[in-house]
Amino acid sequence: MIAPFVTRCLPALFIFCFLFPSLVFAEGGGKEGSKDDSKFLLLEEKTRDLDERLRELESRAVLSEPELLVKQKEISVCDNGHEYDGAREGKCPLDGLPLVKSFTYQREKVYRRQTISEKIEEVLAGEAKKGVSIGVSGTATAQEAVRLKGNSNEADGDLFGVGSMDVFFIAKPALYTMFFIDIEAIGGYSPDKLIDNISGLNSDNARRKDARDIDGREMNLREAWLSTELLGQRLTVTGGILDLTNYFDSNTVANDETTQFITDTLVNNPLLAAPANNGAGLTAVFDPKVGIVFKAGIQRGENAENNMTEKNYSVVEIDYLSHFGGLPEGHYRIWYRFNENTKRENMAWGTSIDQKLTPSITLFGRFGQQFTSKDFKRDDYFYSGGVQFKTPYVIGLQDAWAIGFQSTDMASGEDETLLEGYYNLFLTDNLKTSFHLQYLADSNVGGARKSYVLPGLRVQVDF
């Protein structure tokens, strides 16, 4: 311990000798002293100069102000309002009353530096959160009908086109709550006008009030609803003017008429028969995030005339996320619906399945059975299925293509089979185009049997 002390102090002693040579050595001390004085004066002057420049700079510079943030903190309070920081047990030191735990909000200073652009971005983001977001989506389709078999008075070589535009408004009026409006304008000529069928050759057109309306321009309020999350955000309740097909009978590869199949029965199960007029309704979705989801929905029926509760349409569904046998994920859904009442002919059930075989290949399938009255010998049935391919079986990284078929067999004797293939070309985040080929293989809807080939083109933009 002494050795380090001595070692470290030796340099100090040398410096003492250097600084005070007059004390150690007899001669030469006076001249050294005056040189040091002038050096010191020079240093003093420089320091004064720097001081003044710094003061000038401070007076002209724009000072950064600290951010003020509001922080929640725990406190303890007695009945007389005496407040103490933190959670305290026992009694109030001032008046002996019991202390109760509580919380409050308090401002604190934060020395956080932000660039001007960060400040602007923060303000804009805050404004955007408070306000309403607007989105626009437009779809245009062109289809040609080539008759292979059927009556000569039906379409052959005719060109059809349907265009639609949706404007969406989204607002978040409260925590975990969303308000949504969809206004749609649609018009044009669909092959469904001239070709009798039950598949719906243009699903976009199928959403119109009168799908066979030739003058075809209409604007309507498609959806307007309020949605909120309850029970720790496990239960989502949505009420208002709803499109129930957004919640039930979903499918990962066959559910979107703007980017996937164009045939209506390859977008949704026709036996689901959700009210096409999108009346007032309510849905509840319980999702505990463990792979199983429960859904229920009720909506004003299409035939309701006097009030919202007559002739209701209701549906329930269970969804399951699977990983069978080492396969990638699959979705298995089963639904049951009641239209107006529980009479046999007003009930139906169905399934919707999509199963990935690999990350690039997904199979899908739907089945439906509509019960019929005793007037019929059998029930109505619907089947559909197909496969979708993504990269690396595509040209562009985000392209996709698929083939599908559907078969509808009604108890009334009408039956129809259709195949469709499409290739969706992803051009930009906002622009996609797809090429379609539909083959109405065999249909007896409207009388004579017929078959058609319908090549088509679809362009979709969204913002």
Place this chain on the structure above:
Amino acid sequence: MKKVVLFLFTVLFFCQPLKKSFGEEVVIKDPRSVCVIVNRDSNDISFMDLKTKKIVGRVFLGKWVNPHMAAMTPDGRRVVTGGTRANKAYIIDVATMKLIKTIPVDIAPEHLAVTPDSRFYYQGNPDGDSVSIIDLVSLKLIKNLRGFAEPLNITFLPDGSKAYVANYGAHWVGVIDVKRHELLKKIRIRAVPGVSKLDPKKYLSDIRGISNASITRDGRYLYAADGDLGVVGVIDTREDKIVKVIKVGADPWRAYPSSDGTKMVVPNNGDETISIIDIKKNKVVATLEAGPDMVGVNFSHNKAFVISNSSSFVYVYDLKKLKPAGRIKIGTNLELQTAATSADGEKMYLTSATDHSLYIIDGKTNEFERVADVGLYPWGSFVLEGRDNYCH
């Protein structure tokens, strides 16, 4: 008189080391016993005892510093951090919890890494397009290595011979020779598709490139996710080349290696899903629904815990069954940041910025407890020898 004062000053200066030899107060005896917490707005680094869950000390860096990420050197002697608004690197002595050196670096230092032998500290400066290289023995800046495009994260090989720099402003990973401290090569993940010329608004205005090159537990491969391209590139570290490009979801953030070394979990913020990649097969074995604004993934008990910044949820996934296993609601209106996993893999230390807290999640039971007031706006945490240490 002035000379006497100067003498006394000199004596004191040279006798200063005596204080240490007599024993400056050692606050942290075992560096593995603490969790390091970076507090952006209180401009300090706090140290929390892992057993008592109490803050044992803070090191204030200065006003307007706004530190981003902190890491402890593998030998446990130093904590290093970059002050994003001060353009400086800070070095703290762990035992005494004292700030021992401040080194000017380049513009806006954020993420960093330390060589496995604790010799060098590489500080990434995204706004300066450079990596500052600091010698931890001499505590001096060796150089600001340029040639990068918004370098976000740096990954060293286990043998410390090379460092891989992920460039968020580009689609390549840079390789640094750690001996010579030079940028050796650039590894492109994938070509930008020709169709991107149709969308100059997207491709010329903003770029979401590579945020991190994540190394497998055996150090053999790196997985680099590219946000714009929606792919993960697999790099062989022996030959420094791409061996596979795997398509994942939209706008993937980065890959996180599971504890058992068999999987990489990639959060895709563009479509709110996660992709689970099997490292042996080098393909996606599951794509599962997740949440918005995912900033990190931790692993414990064969589960992946995916942190969603804005929803206040941590999404849990069973990595054996490849299925969701629920989610943990941490609170309401929180901004969850990143987490560090303890060395034994049992606990995760999750920072929560807006309530200034640290949440300790039990990986087995999914229960959590809150440690309040760890500092203002905690941004990240670090545990020495922890299974998962990262920053967003």
